[in-house]
Amino acid sequence: MTPSASSSGTVIHEVFGRAYERGEQPALIDLRGGHVYGYRSLVTEVTRAASGLVRRGARRDQVVGVHVSTAGTQTVALHTVLAAGGVAAPVDPGLGAEEVAERLRECDARMLITTPDLAGTAIAAADGSRVRQVVSLGPALDTIDFRGLLVLEPIALPALDAERQDALALPGGARLTHAGLLARMDELDAPVGLKESDVVLSTWPPGDGADLPALVGLAVSKGALIVAAGPGDLPGHGYDAGVTVxxxxxxxLERVG
Incomplete structure (x- = not known):
């Protein structure tokens, strides 16, 4: 399954449009999560999982909370929601259950994607909101295993309108369309002009804003490698990893070297 041609100009199309031709070239190294995501495997997982969400009743324009602990899991979860035609609501993983529930109520989320380390908080938050399904990127009690979405019978993904379709539901009721998120990617790129040969070191943690999704989307769209790290994740200085941005x-963003 590939990104729909009818979704041309959307985040999914722009980010993953050349993913298959890049094969298993690394797209994202998530040091905190311990995963390396290749271009082909990343787009395949996102589109298959999106189909699974639609099979499980996800509707176009439905808000899905993304309550995860690493940049890699945020990338997979957020783009899965977008490919399914939904609106992703990033949730700060440092919030407590009641604060997460308040965030979910604010954006009227009906589904929540989390990680096993945050599943307890996610389940408690869901009980205080209108969320009816909690999906976990890894086995966790009382959740739907994300891997199960990948084996459901494929279904066509919805066509999206980049100008009108919301991509992100942000705190305070703000919304960002697909076109708006692509514009943010362009703003990040302006000072550096990312190239396929670049290695981007990101120390921005998952949160409730648009900058980390825009950064990862930008790097993947350009064919660059993004290394997502937290304090203490890199031995020595970041330059040791061949970092250029x-x-x-x-x-x-700042170009180095």
Whole structure:
């Protein structure tokens, strides 16, 4: 299953449009999560899981909370929601159950994707919101295993309108369309002009904003490699990993070397 041609101009089309031709070239190294995502396997997992969400009743424009602990899991979960025609609501993983529930109520989420380490908080938050299904990227009690979405009978993914279709539900009721998220990707790219040969070191943790999704989307769309790290994840200095672009505060990117 490939991104739908009828979704041209959307985040999914722009980010993954050349993923298959890049094969298993690494797209994202998630040091905190301990995973390496290749281009082909990443787009395959996202589109198959999106089909599974639709099979499980996810509807176009439905809000799905993304309550995960690493950049890699946020990337998989968020793009799965977008490919299914939904609106992703990033949730700060540092919030407590009642705060997560408040966030889910604010955006009227009906589904929540989490990780096993946050599943207890996610389940408690779901009980205080209108969420009826909690999907976990890994086995966790009282959740739907994300891997199960990948084996459901494939179904066509919905066509999307980049200008009108919301991509992200942000705190305070703000929304960002697919076109708006692509515009944010362009803003991040302006100072550095990412190339396929670049290695981007990101120290931005998953949160409730648009910058990390925009950064990962930008890097993948350009064919670059993004290394997502937290404090202490890299032995020595980031330059040792061949890094050419660093992230800074306030959504800034800086070319080095």
């Amino acid at each position: 660093l992230t800074g505060p306030g959504g800034a």
